[in-house]
Amino acid sequence: MKIETLCLHSSNERHEYGCLTTPIYQASTFVHAGVEDESKYSYSRLANPTRAHLEELVKKLEDGEHCFAFSSGMAAITTAIKLVKPPAHIIASDDLYGGSIRLFINDALSYGYEFDFIDTSDLDLLKSKIRKDTKAIYIETPSNPLMHVSDIKKISKIAKDNNLLFFVDNTFLTPYYQKPILLGADVVIHSGTKFLGGHNDALAGFVVVKDKKLGEALAYLYKTVGACLSPFDSFLIERGIKTLPIRMDRISENARKVAIWLRNNPKVNKVYYAGFEDNKDYNVSIKQSTGFGGMISFEVKKSEYVSQILRNVKVFQYAESLGGVESLITFPKKQTHADVKKEILEAKGINDRFLRISVGIENVEDLIEDLRQAFEDEI
Numbered sequence: 001m002k003i004e005t006l007c008l009h010s011s012n013e014r015h016e017y018g019c020l021t022t023p024i025y026q027a028s029t030f031v032h033a034g035v036e037d038e039s040k041y042s043y044s045r046l047a048n049p050t051r052a053h054l055e056e057l058v059k060k061l062e063d064g065e066h067c068f069a070f071s072s073g074m075a076a077i078t079t080a081i082k083l084v085k086p087p088a089h090i091i092a093s094d095d096l097y098g099g100s101i102r103l104f105i106n107d108a109l110s111y112g113y114e115f116d117f118i119d120t121s122d123l124d125l126l127k128s129k130i131r132k133d134t135k136a137i138y139i140e141t142p143s144n145p146l147m148h149v150s151d152i153k154k155i156s157k158i159a160k161d162n163n164l165l166f167f168v169d170n171t172f173l174t175p176y177y178q179k180p181i182l183l184g185a186d187v188v189i190h191s192g193t194k195f196l197g198g199h200n201d202a203l204a205g206f207v208v209v210k211d212k213k214l215g216e217a218l219a220y221l222y223k224t225v226g227a228c229l230s231p232f233d234s235f236l237i238e239r240g241i242k243t244l245p246i247r248m249d250r251i252s253e254n255a256r257k258v259a260i261w262l263r264n265n266p267k268v269n270k271v272y273y274a275g276f277e278d279n280k281d282y283n284v285s286i287k288q289s290t291g292f293g294g295m296i297s298f299e300v301k302k303s304e305y306v307s308q309i310l311r312n313v314k315v316f317q318y319a320e321s322l323g324g325v326e327s328l329i330t331f332p333k334k335q336t337h338a339d340v341k342k343e344i345l346e347a348k349g350i351n352d353r354f355l356r357i358s359v360g361i362e363n364v365e366d367l368i369e370d371l372r373q374a375f376e377d378e379i
């Protein structure tokens with residue numbers, strides 16, 4: 001079954017009364033008929049039928065064998081990283097979602113992890129960082145917000161040769177464009193809040209694995225940590241996924257046009273977009289993914305333009321998040337990456353002239369016109 005169909009028809013299960021959509025089983029607990037009754041559901045922290053239906057769907061989309069739906073992307077990451085037994089050294093992309101950096105830098109140290117943050121698109125550098133106590137590699141590709149692309153297949157080979165657990169946060173491209181498990185990743189992570197849910201109305205996270213042992217370890221962590229997705233939010237995310245392919249198509253088409261427009265804008269210094277052919281990682285991108293998604297970052301020439309643009313936009317909304325149907329514009333230094341040390345941000349170019357946009361499904365002419373008028377109004 002092709003992915004567009006799978007998003008709508010992931011199981012042949014017939015719901016009660018022939019209900020076409022997945023019913024919301026708003027229950028914390030399930031009744032048993034007697035001691036011999038080992039029915040599938042007992043308590044919703046462990047499993048819930050609405051959530052199970054969604055997990056089955058995301059599992060199939062990612063070509064995994066085990067999927068767990070969490071109450072947020074950060075809940076998924078916080079739980080999944082526990083698959084790595086401390087003390088451990090972990091190599092991670094230096095350009096990660098700000099919340100992941102916060103978790104890894106501030107909290108993980110006290111749990112016995114030591115992180116090396118590097119540009120994981122540089123495979124020689126990656127290999128040189130592997131130590132005796134290295135146990136895992138953790139990447140985002142394309143990365144957030146600099147859009148570095150790391151070669152999943154090649155990194156998975158390095159991981160296998162060195163017996164390392166390989167995590168890929170696949171939030172930006174989703175399985176519609178990129179399937180890390182097929183490329184050799186061990187653990188796929190999602191913020192379901194973003195493109196999977198797609199409507200800026202619910203938080204969610206996912207962890208998908210193929211290996212049975214990892215699946216069992218995660219099942220234990222899942223029920224123990226308890227950061228599970230509610231039945232209602234499971235319903236919302238499943239509803240969102242039904243339109244994932246057509247949303248991603250439109251988002252990518254729009255993003256390409258917006259990226260080109262930005263690149264031709266004399267007030268813009270640099271545009272970070274995975275779909276430009278002269279990107280150093282372009283060949284890796286087209287080898288491992290079938291689309292470039294909707295994320296663009298750019299640096300304007302003067303810092304004054306930032307406040308001007310954020311004040312003037314009318315269609316783009318100045319808000320922290322991404323992946324929804326509405327186009328958003330974000331100021332990473334102040335918002336998503338506010339907890340990352342200033343020197344680190346500056347060194348990477350995430351400065352007070354740096355903006356990130358998540359392109360939505362609006363008419364692209366309206367989006368470009370909105371940016372045009374926002375750039376134009378001089379202060």
Ligand SMILES: *Cc1c(COP(=O)(O)O)cnc(C)c1O
Binds near residue numbers: 099
């Ligand atoms: C948003 C995001 C997260 C965190 O997800 P939440 O649902 O906000 O907790 C993790 N990784 C990436 C790439 C994200 O964009």
